[in-house]
Amino acid sequence: MTSFAKEPLQILAPNPSPLTGPGTTTFLLGNAHVAVIDPGPDDPAHIEAVARAGRDRIGHILITHAHRDHSAGAARLSRLTGAPILAFGDALAGQSPLMVRLAQDxxxxxxGLDHDFAPDQHLRDGQVIATPDWSLTALHTPGHAAGHLSFQWGDRVFCGDLVMGWSSTLISPPDGDLGDYFRSLERLTALSPRVLLPTHGPAITTPQARIDELAHHRRQRTAQILAALRATPDSAAGLARRIYAVPEPVLPIATRNVLSHLIALAQIGAIDFTGVLSIETVFSIP
Incomplete structure (x- = not known):
């Protein structure tokens, strides 16, 4: 009998892309009592492979956040195994009052939001899920998504899309929030994990160095945006074209990231805008 109680089994979904890297990694943790973390997209062959690997012992399906590349396969896996789906909430759970208002505006x-996602059980920040095989602590780590959870497992953390080794994560308001992202990075730092296990890409064995690198990258991006606005007012779309050296198909992703910086800067009064906030809203230095 194959055991993966000490090391989680990893099954890679066939969904590589500029946002998912090599694809979604589905983790199976435990032996007699198996937890699945992020079943991935609703790909029948992938979900059936996960169910087979669980050997009829899957008792928990844990979701880091309700994006289709993480959560869409959960319902199919639940039907195959009878296991409940646990998450912070639906695709909109956890949005701050500001982001709710921006969405309403x-x-x-x-x-990528999985609007059909509905967990069987909602997890609280700090809630412990335990079996004789393993114990996980749910940590609310918003930033990439408002309802994003990480799962602490001893000195390791399953960190979803909060920290990835191959790329920085997309922060796309009103679903993502740059201020929350920095606070979540600080929370990971306080935990001092030995290893981070992201859902896309390989394990991160030097967590603090990677966290510092990502935070520095975002601060540099903020500095670039402010320098560009000092030269001339512009929109998120215009700024992305000016400061990102990326292929045209990737510019919409860059634009959403720029918008997250602009909203954070506007919150602290560093920049101004008039009218209803959108991709085309023009921002300026006051």
Missing amino acids: GLAGGE
Whole structure:
């Protein structure tokens, strides 16, 4: 009998892309009592492979956040195994009052949101899920998504899309929030994990160095945006074209990231804008 109680089994979904890297990694943790973390997209062959690997012992399906590349396969896996689905909430759970208001004002978003997702059980920040095989602590770590959870397992953390080794994560308001992202990075730092296990890409064995690198990258991006606005007022779309050296198909992703910086800067009064906030809203230095 194959055991993966000490090391989680990893099954890679066939969904590589500019946002998912090599694809979604589905983790199976435990032996007699198996937890599945992020079943991935609703790909029948992938979900059936996960169910087979669980050997009829899957008792928990844990979701880091309700994006289709993480959560869409959960319902199919639950039907195959009878296991409940646990998550922070649905695709909109956890949004701050500001992001709710921006969405109500018409700020478009929703890239990849799994609007059909409905967990069987909602997890609280700090809630412990335990079996004789393993114990996980749910940590609310918003930033990439408002309802994003990480799962602490001893000195390791399953960190979803909060920290990835191959790329920085997309922060796309109103679903993502740059201020929350920095606070979540600080929370990971306080935990001092030995290893981070992201859902896309390989394990991160030098967590603090990677966290510092990502935070520095975001601060540099903020500095670039402010320098560009000092030269001339511009929109998120215009700024992305000016400061990102990326292929045209990737510019919409860059634009959403720029917008997250602009909203954070506007919150602290560093920049101004008039009218309803959108991708085309023009921002300026006061």
